[in-house]
Amino acid sequence: KAGVTQTPRYLIKTRGQQVTLSCSPISGHRSVSWYQQTPGQGLQFLFEYFSETQRNKGNFPGRFSGRQFSNSRSEMNVSTLELGDSALYLCASSLFSNNEQFFGPGTRLTVL
Amino acid sequence: EDQVTQSPEALRLQEGESSSLNCSYTVSGLRGLFWYRQDPGKGPEFLFTLYSAGEEKEKERLKATLTKKESFLHITAPKPEDSATYLCAVQGNNNAGNMLTFGGGTRLMVKP
Numbered sequence: 001k002a003g004v005t006q007t008p009r010y011l012i013k014t015r016g017q018q019v020t021l022s023c024s025p026i027s028g029h030r031s032v033s034w035y036q037q038t039p040g041q042g043l044q045f046l047f048e049y050f051s052e053t054q055r056n057k058g059n060f061p062g063r064f065s066g067r068q069f070s071n072s073r074s075e076m077n078v079s080t081l082e083l084g085d086s087a088l089y090l091c092a093s094s095l096f097s098n099n100e101q102f103f104g105p106g107t108r109l110t111v112l
Numbered sequence: 113e114d115q116v117t118q119s120p121e122a123l124r125l126q127e128g129e130s131s132s133l134n135c136s137y138t139v140s141g142l143r144g145l146f147w148y149r150q151d152p153g154k155g156p157e158f159l160f161t162l163y164s165a166g167e168e169k170e171k172e173r174l175k176a177t178l179t180k181k182e183s184f185l186h187i188t189a190p191k192p193e194d195s196a197t198y199l200c201a202v203q204g205n206n207n208a209g210n211m212l213t214f215g216g217g218t219r220l221m222v223k224p
Contacts, residue, residue, distance in 0.1 A: 004155070033210050043156075043199065043214040055209035090155050097209040100146065103155035 004093050004104035012110045018079040021107045025072050025093030032074040037088040086111045114139045114204045118215035125222050133185040133218045141205030145183050148199040190222045
């Protein structure tokens with residue numbers, strides 16, 4: 001089975017721009033979660049989507065949003081980028097909620 | 113609010129020198145405790161899930177154990193390829209869905 005894929009792998013943006021990241025879960029997995037990883041804060045939960053519905057949201061500003069499509073693929077969007085948004089953004093999928101999550105390789109976002 | 117603390121932050125071992133990593137947690141009703149391995153520039157790789165105190169799981173040179181307040185990852189006769197950051201995460205009853213709360217990780221370096 002193919003693993004979780006994320007595109008793009010690397011991204012450079014400037015302050016004020018917006019960005020969209022994409023995640024394709026493992027085939028058959030219906031839950032997709034997004035995490036932000038930084039050296040200072042570690043891994044932090046952004047949100048989870050299950051059957052196209054947001055189930056849970058972490059403590060991030062409204063500039064961070066996401067959605068899930070009927071084929072379980074997910075996108076996350078960050079608007080009005082700030083320098084502090086530079087991070088590794090990780091997507092994880094699981095069969096259902098409450099199962100082991102399998103992570104993708106991440107998208108490295110650099111905001112200049 | 114769920115909290116996870118991992119110690120030590122960094123650990124240097126000689127090849128063959130066994131040791132343990134600690135994960136202390138505070139959670140309102142544990143639904144699951146997860147161990148992941150992360151190599152530089154990659155997404156976390158799933159290792160184990162533990163659900164109740166007294167549970168143990170093994171995989172090659174790794175063994176994970178769980179008590180009501182902490183989990184240990186025991187590494188027996190480590191090899192240089194075991195060098196990585198090991199992450200511990202919990203799911204609690206006060207959060208619906210798949211939200212994971214991560215610790216800061218233990219960076220393990222095994223010298224030949």
